[in-house]
Amino acid sequence: MPHPCPVVLVLGPQGSGKGTQAALLADAIGFDHVSTGAVLRHHVNRDSPLGARVRRCLERGELVPDDVMLRLVEAELDAAEHGVVLDGFPRTVDQAVALASLASAEVVAAVVLTAPLDVLLDRLTRRRECPGCRATALAPAGYVDTVACPNGDGIAVRRSDDAPRAIARRLATYDQQATALLAWCRGAAPLVTVDGDRPVLTVLDDIVAGLVRHTSRIVPPAAVCRAVQAVAP
Ligand code: AMP
Numbered sequence: 635m636p637h638p639c640p641v642v643l644v645l646g647p648q649g650s651g652k653g654t655q656a657a658l659l660a661d662a663i664g665f666d667h668v669s670t671g672a673v674l675r676h677h678v679n680r681d682s683p684l685g686a687r688v689r690r691c692l693e694r695g696e697l698v699p700d701d702v703m704l705r706l707v708e709a710e711l712d713a714a715e716h717g718v719v720l721d722g723f724p725r726t727v728d729q730a731v732a733l734a735s736l737a738s739a740e741v742v743a744a745v746v747l748t749a750p751l752d753v754l755l756d757r758l759t760r761r762r763e764c765p766g767c768r769a770t771a772l773a774p775a776g777y778v779d780t781v782a783c784p785n786g787d788g789i790a791v792r793r794s795d796d797a798p799r800a801i802a803r804r805l806a807t808y809d810q811q812a813t814a815l816l817a818w819c820r821g822a823a824p825l826v827t828v829d830g831d832r833p834v835l836t837v838l839d840d841i842v843a844g845l846v847r848h849t850s851r852i853v854p855p856a857a858v859c860r861a862v863q864a865v866a867p
Contacts, residue, residue, distance in 0.1 A: 638740035640665070640717035640851055641733075643724070643819065646747030647808045648801070649754035649761070651830040651837060653770070655747060656721035658838045663717070663845075663852050668710040670722035672768060674698060675793070679765065695800030697725060697807065704732050711738045725807075727814045734822060742851040744819040745841050747830035751805075758801045762790035824848035 642665065644656040653669055660667035671692075677685035678692055684702070691698045707723050724730040733739055749757075759776035763769070764783035771790045773781050780789045795804065819825055826844030830837055845852040 637738050638736075639711045639714050639738055640742045641711070641739050642717070642719045642742060642845065642852070643744040643823075644719060644721045644747070645744055645815070645819065646830060647749070647754055647812070648804050649757040650747040650749045651757075651834070652721050652747055654834060655745070655830070655837055655841060656719045658834070659745070659841055660719040662838070662842055663719075665717035665719045666710075666714045667719050667721065668707070668714075668723075670703060670706065670720075671795075672722075673706060673710070693794050693800070695795050695803035695807070700726075700729055700732065703729060704736075707733065708736060708738060711736070717742075724815065726811045727818050730815060730818050730822070741819075741823045743824045743826060743845055743849045744822075745845070746816060746819075746825060746827045747837070748827065749829070749831040753831050754805065755801070758796055759798070761793070761796055763793050764788060764790040 642659070642663075644652050644659070646652050653672070656669065657667045659665075674685075674688050674692060678689050679685070684706075688698045688702065690696075703723060707720070711718055724733055734741060756776075757772065760772045760774070760778075762771050762773050762781050764771075764785065764787050767783065767785050767787045769783055769785045769787065769790065771781050771784045773779075780791050783790045794800070816825070824845075826841060826848060828837055828840045828844060842852075
């Protein structure tokens with residue numbers, strides 16, 4: 635695509651609904667959805683050389699080194715057609731600064747999803763992912779190991795980084811980085827903060843409405859959702 639690639643960042647703690655909302659938002663505005671966590675898990679599952687390098691970081695809930703992440707993100711931006719909804723990157727100010735310095739990226743807005751800690755923990759302990767199609771489903775309780783894939787594609791299982799110790803480490807890492815990262819984002823692009831502890835489509839409505847209000851770079855197709863119809867000319 636012609637450079638620079640317009641980028642919408644989706645930020646928030648693990649379990650705030652970033653993956654779900656980023657995918658829906660990308661569909662709504664005609665951008666590609668790039669989840670750095672999903673790209674890394676794909677490499678781990680295929681046992682590629684990159685997968686072998688990052689497997690331990692993912693299993694422990696630790697951050698993958700910045701140089702690896704930046705190369706991966708740059709390749710995804712180069713491959714995008716219209717723009718990218720970036721989910722899972724940046725995680726730190728260093729990553730944000732590195733992203734902003736890429737000639738191939740133009741950060742047009744950042745969305746921040748929030749949810750109370752008990753909601754995050756509940757979602758993460760019950761989250762199951764289909765190894766085949768990557769769809770996620772919530773188990774009825776944390777001790778239920780597997781559920782049917784919502785796409786009928788087999789069995790959804792607990793992600794290795796959703797083990798209780800890894801969850802605690804990932805949420806702590808997010809907390810350590812969040813204040814500085816959000817401050818950086820606020821200075822770099824319009825920031826749209828949305829309460830993620832509500833029904834999925836209500837959250838999506840607010841995200842799209844907030845983006846339309848704050849940047850002219852996002853043009854959602856008409857009739858995507860209620861709020862867009864209310865806000866768009
Ligand atoms: P996620 O699915 O976004 O929670 O990411 C899963 C795991 O992938 C994280 O716990 C990290 O090990 C790794 N990861 C994803 N994005 C990044 C990033 N921006 N920087 C470093 N590590 C990352």
